[in-house]
Amino acid sequence: MSVADYTSSRRVRLGGLAVVTLGALAAVAVLVFDVPLERIFTVGFINRTLVGASPIALAAIGGLYAEKSGVFNIGLEGFMIFGAITAAAAMYGMGGTSPSQPHIWLAIAIAVAFTLALTILYAVLLIRYKADQIVAGLAIWFMGLGFAPFAASLLWDTVRSPGLASINNYSVPYLAEIPYLGSIVFNQSPLVVFTLVVVIVSWIFLYRTQYGYWIQAAGDNPKALDTAGVDVNRVRYATVIFSGAMAGLGGAVLLAHAGDFIGTGDTMVDGRGWIAIVAYLFGNYNPIGAALAALLFAGLDMLQIQFQTADITLFGRDISARLMGLAPYVGVIIVLTVWGKTRMPSSVGEPYEKEE
Amino acid sequence: MSVKNEPAKVRLEGITKTFGDVVANDNVDFTLEEGTIHALLGENGSGKTTLMSVLYGLYDQDEGSIYVDGDHRTFTSPQDAMNAGVGMIHQHFQLIEPMTVLQNVILGHEPTVNGLVDEDAARDDIEEICSRYGFNVDQHLETPVEELDLGTRQRVEIVKSLYRGAEILILDEPTAVLTPQEVDGLMTLMEDLRKAGRSLIFISHKLDEVLQIADQITVLRDGAAVGTVDAADTHEQELARMMVGREVLFDRLSRETSVGDPVFAAEEISVLGDRGLEQVSEVDVTVRESEILGIAGVQGNGQTELAEALTGLRPVESGKISFRDADITETGRRRRIELGIGYIPGDRQIEGLVQNYDLVKNALLGNQTIEPYAKNGWLDWGAVSEHADEIIEEFDVQPPNASVRATSLSGGNQQKFIVGREIGHEPTVMVAAHPTRGVDIGSIEFIHNRLIELRDDGLGVVVISSKLDEIQKLADRIAVMYEGEFIRTVDPDEVTEEELGLLMAGKRLEDESVDADAEPVETDSEAQS
Amino acid sequence: MLDATVYERIGIAVGSTALALLISLVIVAAVGHDPLQFARDLIVGSFGSRRAFSRTLQFTTLFILAGVAVAVAFRAGVFNIGVQGQLIIGGISATLAIIWVAPFLPNGVGGGIALALLGLIAAMVTGGLYAAFPGVLKAYYGANEIITTIMLNFIAIGIVGWAVDGPLRPDDARSVRTDYLPDNVALPQLLFENPNFSIVGLAFALVVAIVISIVMTRTSLGYDMVTSGHQEPAATFSGVASKRMIVTTMTLSGMIAGLVGAIFAIMVQGYFIDPSGIGNYGFDAIAVSLLAANNPLGVVPAALLFGALDSSSSYVQINSGVPVQLIDGIVGLVVLFVAAPELFRMIAKRTGLGGDDR
Amino acid sequence: LGNGDDDEAENGDDPGNGDDDDNGNGNGNGEADDVQVAIISSDAGFGDNAFNDNALAGLEEAADDFGVEVTQVEETETAQFAARQEDLAADGSYDLIVMVGFQHWEGLSENAEQYPDQYWMLINDHVEGADNVSGWIEMNNEMSFLAGVAAGTLTQEEIEHGDSSTDPDESVVGFAGGDEIDLIEAFEQSYIEGVEWVDDSIDVLTGYGGSFSDSEAVNEVASSQFDDGADIVWHAAAAAGAGAFSAAQENDRFALGVDTDQSVGDEQYADVILGSAIKALNEATYMVTEAVVEDQWEDVSGEQNLSVENEGIDFVVGQEFVGELPDSLDENLEAAKQAFIDDEIELSCGPTGC
């Protein structure tokens, strides 16, 4: 029995298990909770899921590009925080407490530019100076938790921005009136559509362009790529910088929906960067998979909120929202245990050096 | 082959390449004529891969120059070499396992239409190549490489080179990892390539293959070219002599006649290699006290796996291993060390030493639970560093300083230290894999004497080596390993080095060869996959 | 970075810290505060007075233990980022064990000592188990321990936080907390009178550091671990069962992490609180350990540095008016530079020997 | 506000200060330029847009009026509260130390004894028998009740403003909490009781975002409730509460503010903030500071509270809605307040928990 057989058989077993559990959960939902489904699965639920998933999906795509090319960017959460504060600061700088919609788009662009610049330094540390990828990533998180609120207090002498503006939904006349579909497709946040485009483009880029091939090669067998005449580290610089910029974008998009920056506690980013990492692991390093995983996590979160709104109780007792909030983290561990071994690019975390 | 008057396809002049104190290539001249297959022969470490790495731009030579089609070239990267039409198929494949065959083939040279990779165009080109040379990888173009067997992977490597317009193909030990059928497939393939006017360099340890396919044969020894002969006017005996032909520096020491009782035995064990393929098939090994069992064979024929199975580093798929009548098939590595089964590992770089430890710490490696270095979990560094000094002293390790880190030692000294340490365990059985690989002549003699002393002290010793003279000199019994089996067990006094060489190359002696040269089976890769 | 020599390491540690602090001074000046005052307050706030010093030592105590916990794992090549979660689990277990058993023991000094010991043991057991879990997932299922341990941090904070504000919160509690530990469970106040610090606690931490460094350097187990961290195939060659070693390592690391929680409950707090109100010792400890090149003894000075930083932060914000957030950011900077030893080798080469870099 | 770095630094270095602490208060009469007040945040930290900022606001006002000097100490680790208190007390240069949040109680109950000459102000609780502590209990439950009354009243009315409007036929309101802790659950329960006091047929949808800083999460909770028919949502999510306001804007509904008149504090949401249930915490900190300046400590010492009765708790109509809201609101609010004064209302939750 070869290792391959073993893992695959294990995956089959666990896959079956997963299916069964889901079915069981559904049954429980309807029977025990006697869920009023029409109150749970509303159009708003779907829209909120889409909006909630966008920042996670964006950051996740950045993260998977970096990891596919062999660099583990554990700093996503930190870069998201930097992206959020930069966007807020830019918005405030341009439009004060009442920025216009163009200001918002501009602010997002500025946030991306800033995090991109920041990530260049980070990439140099990781690739040229072979920094410890875990510790450096955590450091970015610490710095985000520190410097972002600090910057806020410089601007607004409190760690929170005043209410700025959040992005408006576009609305297609008439079409938006169509029940369900209308308000999902034709009355939607442009950033959701934008994210969708990014997801598709990054999928095409990864699987249909030569650069995409190189990225996969750099992470799986850098020597092969090198002997094929492509500079491995240049590829890795590109992906790491991209990952930071994407996380920044994710943070900016989060802010553009929220409409204000909050730097207390874990800041408004509040763990989305970590979920992003898990999303792309779950999504098997495939941009579309990662986006779907982001949808899943956001969906679970919104479902949890819908349960609260519809006051679903378990045997008459309220389900603690605080405990329900932990579901994604538990999910992550299960996911990693099932998928853990199989798909990690083989040379993640190893700095690449030519011989001689 | 009719020698053309136009310049040779490739000419290497006076190539010298050193790694630290190791002279890997010593002023080597080499000429490859257009449309021919030129074989490189030589023992492990004789410099074949290095020479080719120089030609492929992986290493840049310390001295010497490279000419392709008569023009002087300097290759600073494989890219340069490829542009000059040189392609190399590495012994260890350079493929991206999760990516499809097609993607691997075109990696770095992807045809694109408005930004996107044009896989259809690529597919056409590849199919064209395949049909021209009668490859059959085109059925696999969409298959991820990880699902292919080694033979097919190798063909993918070759297609890769051809796709990049390689005129000159270097194949480093392409057959080392192939099954007999796959080897035959490869042979026909090389024929076709030659017919199509490609020029090939073919590295192998297996004489029959070389004679079967090559036009010229160049033999390397200790980094220097000993000579080039036409395959037509040579024979295996001559080649074996050229390869091994250094004078044996000292005669075989007279051997204790009385061979003791069996201490260590393996019955019909089968072992899987790292790739999950069976590397050892139902082999019986019996080690007796006061005897050296030599296991001869070219690397990649399963010796390493066998050694690891005997020493507890690798599980056996089937069969039984016993030590002094006790069944130790399931016994772990540590316990076997404690039982006194010593092991001189084949790969000193990775296994034998912790490169960043000084020699004192390295002296403890494997001794963690052995008195006096450790008593119920506590280490006695005093004893350990004494031990280290003893080893250094007794095995004259240079520099004689236990506080230097292992990395800073030359390969030979590293090896002497390891041997010293493993002998220090006072084992009952010693398994030594390539005990003198990459070690200088003086140290070789020294290590050999120690192994013989062990034998004389009544130990059972197993020596695994691909060096004929080494086996000849040490062994009381020689088992020749080929394709994961013992094809023959011989008495060293009744076999010549040439005969041994032939055996290692899969040739039966008197009796006609059986499987190794079975007539080409047209089924291959996909039939097996 | 394991191969760096001791001097190199010390140089790197000092260099990275100095550079980070330098940059922070620049930032402080840039945002219009007085950098000299800031620098002075950093010192005064951590060593300037008896109470400041004892406060520094209080943090140092926790950082030593947490740092050693990280060092053990990193030394063996296992990246336990979950010390924070493990210390929370350890802390709550110690608290509960003591509270539950207290009624059955005499409430004299003897009973106190017995209870304290009980707490430490409970913390080690639960902390060890909470770390062994991701260890098993890594060894036998290949689940990346970095992610799993981070997730387990969130989970520990969430569940314990919920419990302390719910089932475990006594009705008469004016704030979110568990029951008080009995009065006889406390470390004696010697030298310093600071209710949150006892020199005995510090001594205990030092003893743990010493014991661990002895284990790492003087026992077969330690040798096996460190060798696995350096060169796994060599360890296997020498008879180490690598999978089991991963689990063992995580367990040991988690046991020490558990002790952090126990000491926090017994020495600092006297009861247990919502873990979101407990400092990020587990995360900062990664920097502490790295700064010390994962050497259990080296952790002590590194812990002192981070202890001082934490300790002075309140004094700094009071006197320099520099917001705490900046100080947190600075800690992040220190960590970042610690992560890139190569950078400092290069700088050294450039400045010193002007040697080539590639 | 990094004001007066220098002379604070002096104090910082001068240990002798600890002793002349009391006469520091003694000669505090009238000229108060040397009066110093320190405030330690709750674990939410300053910028929470709730009681931390509210308490600080009062001090800053006092700073202007009496020239006292205010030092902010942000401490987000509850584990450090006791130490922070002691740091400041031991420093000896602060005439008054204000602590935000009942999480300070444990530490203070000891430090109040340790430093008998130090004046302390605790927000959210008091310390029995410590007359150097001015302990302020804000009747959050009463405040939440008023919010409930307002929401319950207005959801039945027809209100139009800008794009937003209520649905008078459907009577559903919402509550969006931050982290689901005891304190906030007390807000929730009292709010519900307020709504039901108006009309117990009204549905109250409740939910928690799980964080006081994640405004997006609170936005989702509120949106979900608006979806489900709520036309007014009240939040108890501190800074994250902004999410409830933006949700109201996005869904063309309304929201209610908490603690302060948020239609002023977050004026870009003023068009959906019908009103805010407030507590005069800023007045309390101002008052206590004044007492210290005037050397009238006994006026504020011991248990104090902010209640409907002493007008410490109230409900104010949003800036853009003054005079626009139906009279029923005023009537119900007045009735509710009177009922509190006459002790006719039994709340099942206390000010900081149930």
Ligand SMILES: Nc1ncnc2c1ncn2[C@@H]1O[C@H](COP(=O)(O)OP(=O)(O)OP(=O)(O)O)[C@@H](O)[C@H]1O
């Ligand atoms: N970096 C190195 N330092 C020292 N010796 C080396 C190094 N790399 C390879 N060798 C030695 O050179 C010899 C052949 O080197 P090479 O890299 O060709 O190995 P190989 O061709 O893979 O050998 P094998 O046939 O065992 O696979 C071996 O003895 C190997 O141990």
Ligand SMILES: Nc1ncnc2c1ncn2[C@@H]1O[C@H](COP(=O)(O)OP(=O)(O)OP(=O)(O)O)[C@@H](O)[C@H]1O
């Ligand atoms: N990368 C390297 N660094 C240091 N020494 C090396 C390296 N590669 C090879 N060597 C040394 O150079 C010598 C020649 O190595 P080479 O790989 O050319 O031998 P080879 O003929 O390919 O052996 P094999 O038959 O095992 O493939 C060996 O003795 C080895 O020790």
Ligand SMILES: [Mg+2]
């Ligand atoms: Mg070889």
Ligand SMILES: [Mg+2]
């Ligand atoms: Mg070779």
